[in-house]
Amino acid sequence: MKLGGVARRTIEPAQDGAAVLVLDQTRLPFSTAWRRLATLSEAADAIRRMVVRGAPLIGVTAAYGVWLAMRADATDAGLARAVDLLGATRPTAVNLRWALERARRALAPLPPAARAAAARTLADRLADEDVATNRAIGRHGAALLRDALARRGGRGRVQVLTHCNAGWLATVDVGTALAPVYEAFDAGVPVHVFVDETRPRNQGARLTAFELAEHGVPCTLVADNAGGHLLQHREVDLVLVGADRVTATGDVANKIGTYLKALAAKDAGVPCYALFPTSTVDWTLSDGVAEIPIEERDPREVTTVEGVAPDGTVVAVSVAPWGVLARNPAFDVTPARLLTGLVTERGVCAASREGLASLRPPTSGDRP
Numbered sequence: 001m002k003l004g005g006v007a008r009r010t011i012e013p014a015q016d017g018a019a020v021l022v023l024d025q026t027r028l029p030f031s032t033a034w035r036r037l038a039t040l041s042e043a044a045d046a047i048r049r050m051v052v053r054g055a056p057l058i059g060v061t062a063a064y065g066v067w068l069a070m071r072a073d074a075t076d077a078g079l080a081r082a083v084d085l086l087g088a089t090r091p092t093a094v095n096l097r098w099a100l101e102r103a104r105r106a107l108a109p110l111p112p113a114a115r116a117a118a119a120r121t122l123a124d125r126l127a128d129e130d131v132a133t134n135r136a137i138g139r140h141g142a143a144l145l146r147d148a149l150a151r152r153g154g155r156g157r158v159q160v161l162t163h164c165n166a167g168w169l170a171t172v173d174v175g176t177a178l179a180p181v182y183e184a185f186d187a188g189v190p191v192h193v194f195v196d197e198t199r200p201r202n203q204g205a206r207l208t209a210f211e212l213a214e215h216g217v218p219c220t221l222v223a224d225n226a227g228g229h230l231l232q233h234r235e236v237d238l239v240l241v242g243a244d245r246v247t248a249t250g251d252v253a254n255k256i257g258t259y260l261k262a263l264a265a266k267d268a269g270v271p272c273y274a275l276f277p278t279s280t281v282d283w284t285l286s287d288g289v290a291e292i293p294i295e296e297r298d299p300r301e302v303t304t305v306e307g308v309a310p311d312g313t314v315v316a317v318s319v320a321p322w323g324v325l326a327r328n329p330a331f332d333v334t335p336a337r338l339l340t341g342l343v344t345e346r347g348v349c350a351a352s353r354e355g356l357a358s359l360r361p362p363t364s365g366d367r368p
């Protein structure tokens with residue numbers, strides 16, 4: 001990720017070796033502020049309050065959270081407390097549980113004195129793995145953009161529609177759904193991205209538009225409700241979205257509103273792909289709508305909108321009558337039948353049990 005032309009990751013070890021620094025996503029795009037996480041509770045709070053967000057980044061932050069916890073209390077009770085506290089922060093993204101389970105399995109057999117160093121090594125490894133995985137997703141997915149350009153007879157720009165933020169900012173670096181966009185753009189494929197604003201928190205407007213612009217990728221922000229119209233009028237060649245949890249059968253939980261885009265894409269005959277690392281697959285589940293837990297967030301995210309005031313402070317203004325009843329489900333599930341395919345670091349496959357099984361990592365157990 002280049003911020004002001006300088007290569008950075010969204011989460012980086014602090015120079016003094018006693019903390020990690022994260023890019024504060026509650027401040028973007030109004031300011032680029034780095035927040036220091038030095039304790040377990042600071043790491044848990046950063047995930048809960050969405051200072052860091054996006055399934056892969058949540059997982060890596062949790063791994064660093066375990067390291068911070070082990071520096072303070074490396075007993076069995078300390079390890080259990082860290083895994084429980086971090087695991088309770090956000091329910092839908094399975095990468096969180098996956099990372100915590102990897103940490104628990106790696107650390108539990110060790111003597112307490114060895115746990116902090118091992119936890120740090122693991123967190124660094126998960127961060128590096130995330131970047132390598134996302135680059136592979138980018139390479140596999142870029143073929144979809146090249147195919148789309150060929151379908152256009154090589155004319156104009158490949159028109160992508162994306163929802164929420166599944167780019168650099170949702171990962172340690174590179175991104176998932178946007179990884180092929182960066183890969184293709186850097187290779188000279190003409191591409192333009194329609195960015196859904198993604199109410200209620202506006203991750204599209206605030207984060208995706210920001211990071212695409214930082215990279216120089218042409219993009220246009222649209223209201224969430226514009227997607228169906230654009231798809232119907234053949235203004236979109238390809239819908240690319242991320243995932244927070246994918247069942248073994250290919251159902252995809254992603255940011256609320258993804259389902260409606262997939263429905264519209266299906267009706268319009270436009271290819272729609274979900275892109276994610278295989279750590280996002282919950283191999284224990286087979287019915288996403290029935291089984292994936294959906295996070296319900298504070299209704300005030302719906303009744304207010306955050307923006308920047310003329311004096312530079314971030315403020316929330318009300319957009320609904322005082323006291324109105326509001327609901328805020330943060331994710332929805334797109335059934336596999338609506339997806340053209342899935343893209344992981346292992347390749348592109350059909351959105352089905354057979355498709356995913358063909359890409360299943362040999363080491364993955366039935367539990368994340």
Ligand code: MRU
Nearest residue numbers: 053054055166170176242243255
């Ligand atoms: O609530 P968020 O902002 O954490 O939700 C993020 C998404 O839904 C992303 O699309 C998903 O995590 C994939 S990120 C590579």
